[in-house]
Amino acid sequence: MFLQLTTTVFPFEQLNNLSIDALVFGFIKILFLIGFFLYILFAFLAVRQIDEMRRTLITPLSPIIQIIGYLHLLLAMLAFVFAASYLM
Amino acid sequence: MPDIFDSAQLQNQSQQSAPTDATSPATVANPTKTHLSMAERQQNAFAKLVSDVHPSSSTFSAFAAQPENLAVDVQMPDEKVLLLVRQHPITQIKWVVLGVLLTLIPLFFSFVPILNFLPNNLHVVAILGWYLMVLSFSLEAFLDWFYNVDMVTDERIIDVDFSSLLFKNISTAHLDRIEDVTITNKGYLGSIFDYGTVLIQTAGAVDQLEFENVPHPTQISSFINEMIIEEEAENGSQGARV
Numbered sequence: 129m130f131l132q133l134t135t136t137v138f139p140f141e142q143l144n145n146l147s148i149d150a151l152v153f154g155f156i157k158i159l160f161l162i163g164f165f166l167y168i169l170f171a172f173l174a175v176r177q178i179d180e181m182r183r184t185l186i187t188p189l190s191p192i193i194q195i196i197g198y199l200h201l202l203l204a205m206l207a208f209v210f211a212a213s214y215l216m
Numbered sequence: 217m218p219d220i221f222d223s224a225q226l227q228n229q230s231q232q233s234a235p236t237d238a239t240s241p242a243t244v245a246n247p248t249k250t251h252l253s254m255a256e257r258q259q260n261a262f263a264k265l266v267s268d269v270h271p272s273s274s275t276f277s278a279f280a281a282q283p284e285n286l287a288v289d290v291q292m293p294d295e296k297v298l299l300l301v302r303q304h305p306i307t308q309i310k311w312v313v314l315g316v317l318l319t320l321i322p323l324f325f326s327f328v329p330i331l332n333f334l335p336n337n338l339h340v341v342a343i344l345g346w347y348l349m350v351l352s353f354s355l356e357a358f359l360d361w362f363y364n365v366d367m368v369t370d371e372r373i374i375d376v377d378f379s380s381l382l383f384k385n386i387s388t389a390h391l392d393r394i395e396d397v398t399i400t401n402k403g404y405l406g407s408i409f410d411y412g413t414v415l416i417q418t419a420g421a422v423d424q425l426e427f428e429n430v431p432h433p434t435q436i437s438s439f440i441n442e443m444i445i446e447e448e449a450e451n452g453s454q455g456a457r458v
Contacts, residue, residue: 177378181378185286
């Protein structure tokens with residue numbers, strides 16, 4: 129009775145190696161996408177911090193560092209888009 | 217009400233005692249401390265460190281006397297930065313070497329097929345994510361070095377600290393509030409490359425300012441001491457004028 133119920137609810141016999149791989153790699157893909165999204169947030173924070181630093185210490189290099197910060201944010205966004213399109 | 221709190225009486229007394237000659241020094245002098253402009257100061261009043269060197273135009277310098285094109289947001293209009301220091305470049309070797317090693321790690325995995333169980337698309341994205349993390353690590357380390365600066369101006373000592381992305385701390389101490397300057401030069405590298413830590417005890421709300429791993433700590437200490445003496449002389453001469 130119990131065996132019949134579990135096979136009905138959890139059809140283990142339908143899980144083969146391929147589907148387990150797909151499940152695990154699907155989970156890893158989602159983790160990667162979450163990681164890339166968090167990286168965008170980090171890059172955004174870095175831009176804000178660079179802006180704060182630039183206003184605190186004014187040097188001739190400050191505009192270049194600010195551009196680097198924005199390029200870093202752009203790179204993070206492009207990496208997320210690339211990862212999403214490449215993995216899905 | 218006690219007389220000491222009676223401001224009207226105090227004002228009358230001062231008017232009676234004040235001389236009527238408008239050109240006398242007592243009426244010209246401002247009782248509050250005024251900041252002398254650089255033009256008013258004798259150049260040789262500053263320490264040899266600053267008076268003898270050409271203004272530094274190098275943006276990346278860790279020890280810049282009279283840095284050009286540089287300002288800090290807490291700087292006052294007549295205040296001039298005489299010395300800017302940041303950590304000695306040799307202390308930054310750690311993150312540079314670490315960054316290079318982290319960059320080379322994916323090459324190691326290309327020779328040693330540990331990650332071959334991953335599908336190709338996951339492999340590519342993992343390497344991309346890895347390089348992004350290395351980039352962020354290097355960027356953060358550079359920003360941490362570049363913007364964590366210590367300055368000696370003609371009026372104050374300024375310590376700018378950015379410990380992380382979310383922490384900013386600017387401590388200042390007026391030269392006449394400095395009590396003690398201590399230098400610590402430790403380690404083989406510190407002795408060879410002449411860098412160390414300068415601790416400045418103050419009588420203000422911030423009891424201690426720290427110039428960490430800065431080049432030429434002895435010169436910095438001497439310079440601060442000379443600036444303190446010069447500041448005391450300036451205050452003394454202003455007191456005499458008043």
